[in-house]
Amino acid sequence: MRSFIRTRPLCEWDDFDSRAAFARSRLAGGDGALPPFVLLAEPGLSSAEQRACSEGWMRERLATAEARRAELAFRFPPWLDDRRKIKLGYLSNDFQDHATAMLLVESLEARDQARFELHAYSYGRDDGKEMRARLRLAFDRFNDIGPLSDVEAAKAIHGDGIDILIDLKGFTQGTRTSILALRPAPIQVNYLGYPGTLGPGLCDYIITDKFCTPAASAGDYAESFAVLPHSYQPHGCRDAVAPAPGRAEAGLPEEGFIFCCFNQAFKFTPVIFDVWCRLLDSVPGSVLWLLASREAEGNLRNEAWKRGVDGARLIFAGDLPHAEHLRRLQLADLVLDTSPYGAHTTASDALWAGVPVVTRPGSTFPSRVAGSLLHAVGLPELAVEDQADYFDLALALSQDAERLGRLRQTLAGNRPSAPLFDVKAYTLALETLYARMWARHQGGLPPGAV
Known part of the structure; x- marks a missing residue:
């Protein structure tokens, strides 16, 4: 197993042709020790097999979290004021000088402040750089949950009354999906950081587009598809590219x-x-x-x-x-x-x-x-x-x-x-998806394609 994980970043390929068969044998045996992120880069493995890996990876973790959820007994009472803003919570350890932040920051800045209230839940380091300061301004509240345990973090998110919790990490390095497993928000979303399913029990929706995940592939994802009209990925356009250097x-x-x-x-x-x-x-x-x-x-x-x-x-x-x-x-x-x-x-x-x-x-x-x-x-x-x-x-x-x-x-x-x-159009489309998710929840409907 260690060799399976270790050799890819080194480009050591002597055993490369046997890796897919090794992964399939572990999945067939119900092994939950195969990291889902590793399988995303393995040729020949299908999205259905990637889902099986995610389910195996989370099986025992979700069983442990279920007992904690029962103790926490989070409740999500219905809204009494239809004029209240929808509270969006973004969960990540990449609120710093990182690719995810660079992609997302302009969309956060372009949010509809009359309809949405944005909360950051950061468990990553403060690198002291410009992006960190910019992100602090982009959110209505920026919360550092790094020192908190998973239970304490989940209590903080629930206590803030977050309506939709958006995870930006999935199974990538440094993630705390264990917070998602405690279900601190009535709707949870897999977005941007992990291009695959997290399996059942963590997120209700995955934000995608019709090219990345054709409708026929829906069965390979535990989450319902929340489909953007163009690319699921945002990209800023504020900063011009300076003239190229010499070769x-x-x-x-x-x-x-x-x-x-x-x-x-x-x-x-x-x-x-x-x-x-x-x-x-x-x-x-x-x-x-x-x-x-x-x-x-x-x-x-x-x-x-x-x-x-x-x-x-x-x-x-x-x-x-x-x-x-x-x-x-x-x-x-x-x-x-x-x-x-x-x-x-x-x-x-x-x-x-x-x-x-x-x-x-x-x-x-x-x-x-x-x-x-x-x-x-x-x-x-x-x-x-x-x-x-x-x-x-x-x-x-x-x-x-x-x-x-x-x-x-x-x-x-x-x-x-x-x-x-087109950051403004992208943000409007994204917020429309959030509003539709919330409308389904308010109407008593289970998660479904939006």
Whole structure:
């Protein structure tokens, strides 16, 4: 089990082909020790199997929480004043300089203050940076529940009369889903941080869009679908992207095509790396620009050599503040997505910086996000059907400067009005979903698709 979890960020792939079978055997045996987040990046596993993993992971935890819930005996009396604002509580440890906060902050700032009251429940550190201060202003109340136990945190949320509790973490690192398991709010929502189901007992709804989760996949999710009209992911548009630096400043060669993927290394697979190396081999002078990873860099260079490609053609970019990262990102010629766990924030950042993204959506939520984003900026043709089409399209664009230039012009022209970057329209649609959830609850109806 430790090897199963440990080797992905290192890009150690010797046992890669046996991993899906290993996961299936553990699921078939009812093993609840397989972390659901790990399965999101495993090729060949379906969203139904991901749900089974989430259910197994939470089975004993929910059984423990059930006894505590009985002791807490939370009650949710009906409203007596229809004019009261709906109280939204956002639960996360990422209210700081983090990708989730960067995606969400402008939508929080654009909220309808006459209809909604926003409460933050933060159990992450205060990094002292600008984003933390900005988030404090975006919420009506900012609560630090880090020092509180799960029961104390749940009591605080219930005591504040939160109507809809929105979890931004799911099963990602540092989560406290144990607070959700105590059910401190009458409606609980899985949103933005985790692209998959949490299984029954935690959340009533998952916020999504029709591309990420087609209606036919509803049975693979314990939550009811709350469907946004375009992409489920918000992206701010307040900050302009500064002019790009020179290539040398970014550590790139002055000549040659720049393929780019700034996804985390645990999302890489031998199959997608095969395609990237074929592209490098087919495009003389090209390089592959990746995000720095001290643990994986040596292994990735070795994997390139194994495929007949000079490992020096892999160039690793260090961490930068977000504004500086967007600035350098413009130097990429084409972003290449991973599968089955694809680009999320990295894809929308690339599109905001004006760089096209090629993706191959699969059948699971995490594999379909970049495709959703491309539809929301008017470039659906960059989401292709299979691996062969992925290679062919990336190769064609690398060899046809005029065609690639037209795509960049289309992206630049669409960006001012694209749904992905229309924060006001996005926020209105999101708040409409919240209002519909609440109306169902007030009407005595169980959670259902909205």
